[in-house]
Amino acid sequence: MKLERILTGFIPEPRGRDGLALAVLIARQSGAALTVANVHPPAWETPGPGKVDAEWRTYLREQAQHTLDVAGELLAGQEDVSAEFVMHPQRGSGRGLSELARATGADLVVVGSAPRGARGRISLSSTADQLLHASPVPVALAPKGYAASAPAAFDRITVAYRRGPGCDHAVRLAAKAAAIFGVPLRLVTLVLRGGGRPGRVEDAMLERLREQVLADLRAVARGPRRSTHVDLEVLSGRDVASALASTSWFPGEMVMCASSEEGPLRRVFLGDTSLKIIRAAPCPVIILPRVPAMERTRAVHLKR
Known part of the structure; x- marks a missing residue:
């Protein structure tokens, strides 16, 4: 970035x-x-x-x-x-x-x-x-x-991550921004449970989901870890607001989100989840434009 x-x-x-x-x-x-x-x-x-x-x-x-x-x-x-x-x-x-x-x-x-x-x-x-x-x-x-x-300065950049090429690209951009600012990077994924009373089956399914998204976070963090410190968190809650409230936030925090995959190329386009994150985040938020798939693929090949 x-x-x-x-x-x-x-x-x-x-x-x-x-x-x-x-x-x-x-x-x-x-x-x-x-x-x-x-x-x-x-x-x-x-x-x-x-x-x-x-x-x-x-x-x-x-x-x-x-x-x-x-x-x-x-x-x-x-x-x-x-x-x-x-x-x-x-x-x-x-x-x-x-x-x-x-x-x-x-x-x-x-x-x-x-x-x-x-x-x-x-x-x-x-x-x-x-x-x-x-x-x-x-x-x-x-x-x-x-x-x-x-704050006097930024302390950390947090990326709201969901598995997909758009978010993978957002992580790479956020890692570059973290290196520019000289701050650590945190990758978080939200796991939302239904509004009903949790049961044994639902708990088991959520635990498997948490394990899967944590594996996704570990995989996408391998590249940025070469240039900056990266923390990983899986946030749980009934909705986006309660999930974001379940973690701690630095005074100089900034959140980055990818644009919706449904939006126009090379434009910022807000998806439903990103909108909820914007409204619930207790800090500034940056929304990144959607990048063409060809450009994302080129970046992956260059990285390899």
Whole structure:
């Protein structure tokens, strides 16, 4: 996973500050350059009186510049982060950030959480929703209130693993990110039991499943273990939220998930399980784009 340029969308609200705090932390620990962007509405498509059009364009530019000035003030004194500030006209902020990601060569797009969510958890805004169905690069989501409680550095990267070529590729990308950050990697698989009362047969089946997924984790961990420390965990619970609550989390944790195998190639596309993980995780989450099977196969052959 390459981390040379980070793009974050900023608005002068708590969610904008949360996304900026996460982007700064990633940029600082990876040595990446940071682009702070404000996506604002474009001027009217239908021309009006010249004076009105000019005044409206001036107003939009002034508002966008004021927003970027606020971001600049928040970054004041952080000489260890190299930042540039851009404004971009687009009706949809998520679409605008996707366009900017291509134009700037960004390796990661970072946004905050919707204001309606619980503190310390991620709730998808319309911007995040657009990104999670269209972004050509990974998308990082900051929990609500992250700016007020952001750690000094990342401590560990956790990958939510499910056997399959998409997740195998995600593990390789996460291992590269862990090496860049200088942190250990943790691979977890969720084993969910039904809501009914467990019986002897169900317990035996779950135990066999746990043994199988642990074997899968050991197999996929062989490659990353050559470059970074890897921990393995099988998390059990009635649902995704209870399974994630059954383990401990570092203050500087980050979760990575693969995109759904049903989504378009080279795009981030959120599956049902990934959505549940995003909502239940107590830390930032990165969703990785789906990679073509041919490219995944090439990576396996090169590795061998």
